[in-house]
Amino acid sequence: MQTQILEACPEQLQILVECLRSGEVIAMPTETVYGLAGHAFDDQAVARIFAVKERPSFDPLIVHLADRQWNLERLVAAELIVREAIPEALQAPLEALMRAFWPGPLTLVLPKAERVPDLVSSGLATVALRVPAHPVAQALLRESFPLAAPSANRFGRISPTSAAAVLAELSGRIPYILEGGPCEIGLESTVLGLEGESLTLLRPGGLSPEAIEAELGQPLLRPAVHPAEVLAPGMLKSHYAPEHRLLLFEEPTGAAEAELSALSQRWPVLPNLPPEAQALILLAEPTTTLAQELKSAGLAYWALSERGDLNEIARQLFAVLRQADQSGAELILAECPQPGPGLRHAIRDRLRKAAGL
Ligand code: TXA
Numbered sequence: 119m120q121t122q123i124l125e126a127c128p129e130q131l132q133i134l135v136e137c138l139r140s141g142e143v144i145a146m147p148t149e150t151v152y153g154l155a156g157h158a159f160d161d162q163a164v165a166r167i168f169a170v171k172e173r174p175s176f177d178p179l180i181v182h183l184a185d186r187q188w189n190l191e192r193l194v195a196a197e198l199i200v201r202e203a204i205p206e207a208l209q210a211p212l213e214a215l216m217r218a219f220w221p222g223p224l225t226l227v228l229p230k231a232e233r234v235p236d237l238v239s240s241g242l243a244t245v246a247l248r249v250p251a252h253p254v255a256q257a258l259l260r261e262s263f264p265l266a267a268p269s270a271n272r273f274g275r276i277s278p279t280s281a282a283a284v285l286a287e288l289s290g291r292i293p294y295i296l297e298g299g300p301c302e303i304g305l306e307s308t309v310l311g312l313e314g315e316s317l318t319l320l321r322p323g324g325l326s327p328e329a330i331e332a333e334l335g336q337p338l339l340r341p342a343v344h345p346a347e348v349l350a351p352g353m354l355k356s357h358y359a360p361e362h363r364l365l366l367f368e369e370p371t372g373a374a375e376a377e378l379s380a381l382s383q384r385w386p387v388l389p390n391l392p393p394e395a396q397a398l399i400l401l402a403e404p405t406t407t408l409a410q411e412l413k414s415a416g417l418a419y420w421a422l423s424e425r426g427d428l429n430e431i432a433r434q435l436f437a438v439l440r441q442a443d444q445s446g447a448e449l450i451l452a453e454c455p456q457p458g459p460g461l462r463h464a465i466r467d468r469l470r471k472a473a474g475l
Pocket residue numbers: 148150151152153154177178179180223225227239242244245246248250267268269270305306307308309311320321348349350351352353
């Protein structure tokens with residue numbers, strides 16, 4: 119099968135809708151990462167997603183919805199969820215989150231209606247729902263039906279944030295990739311689930327927990343390690359992994375100038391490996407002295423953001439990991455942000471998973 123890249127014009131969108139209707143799967147852009155999409159109510163299409171991605175069937179999918187004024191009643195009417203199993207006390211907060219953050223990088227895991235195939239939810243009684251904000255994803259969803267879509271990478275590998283990255287992952291396995299440019303957010307959505315009468319953070323992602331908590335007016339549960347790891351396989355160890363070895367070092371906290379310019383102290387550069395076999399990923403552009411030092415040591419490096427802006431770091435992270443992985447280096451050294459607010463939690467989570475920690 120030859121994989122073709124299509125543009126979001128009406129004729130080509132129609133080709134994609136027909137293709138999806140027939141039970142085939144395609145890649146589509148979202149504001150977080152590219153997804154591998156199939157008809158969410160079609161068992162055969164959903165099975166195809168798992169096969170193409172080589173994803174184990176215990177890892178449930180997110181169902182993507184067209185942008186409407188969603189609330190619980192409409193989700194029930196669309197045969198996606200059942201309302202009875204949602205605690206009364208959580209109904210208003212859930213609807214407030216939908217109003218505030220849909221469309222956007224927030225996924226809500228709710229009690230599933232019968233029409234949603236068991237394969238979508240890996241046999242769980244819940245289904246994950248999200249409304250992507252990308253205009254091209256929205257154009258496709260408006261013309262079609264709910265689309266089940268995991269990230270469009272082969273299982274366990276780095277999520278794609280451009281059509282070219284999808285092609286590198288899935289060329290020859292799917293007929294079409296819908297072009298949507300580079301992903302604006304660059305990290306997968308934040309996943310929230312219900313736990314008793316509370317909302318719990320199942321996976322940190324492109325929407326910061328603080329923004330959600332500000333909307334809710336109360337803290338989210340944040341399990342250190344979720345008791346049922348299979349419920350959030352983003353928690354599985356070898357996720358988002360490059361092919362080459364990845365070592366992390368912690369972002370220095372208020373490092374002294376002396377330390378900043380002492381290369382060997384700051385990075386675990388391996389003396390027995392030639393510098394050209396090592397790639398370095400920094401959060402921010404290094405100081406001139408440091409850049410000089412890196413240059414004379416012969417190390418290739420990437421700075422994720424000139425000024426260490428977290429949104430920009432998130433946007434660049436997967437693309438740069440991919441580049442470093444293909445740079446010919448045997449070892450990738452990456453600076454890991456300290457825990458903290460905003461996207462720090464999610465960036466740290468992805469880097470640690472990529473390093474197998
Ligand atoms: O931003 C995103 O979320 C991207 C784009 C394509 O929308 N999608 C994505 O899908 O990251 P995937 O399959 O790579 O990750 C889905 C996450 C997994 O961590 C999965 O465990 C969780 O959502 N999930 C899905 N259904 C669930 C359920 N019923 N209960 C608990 N977690 C669920």
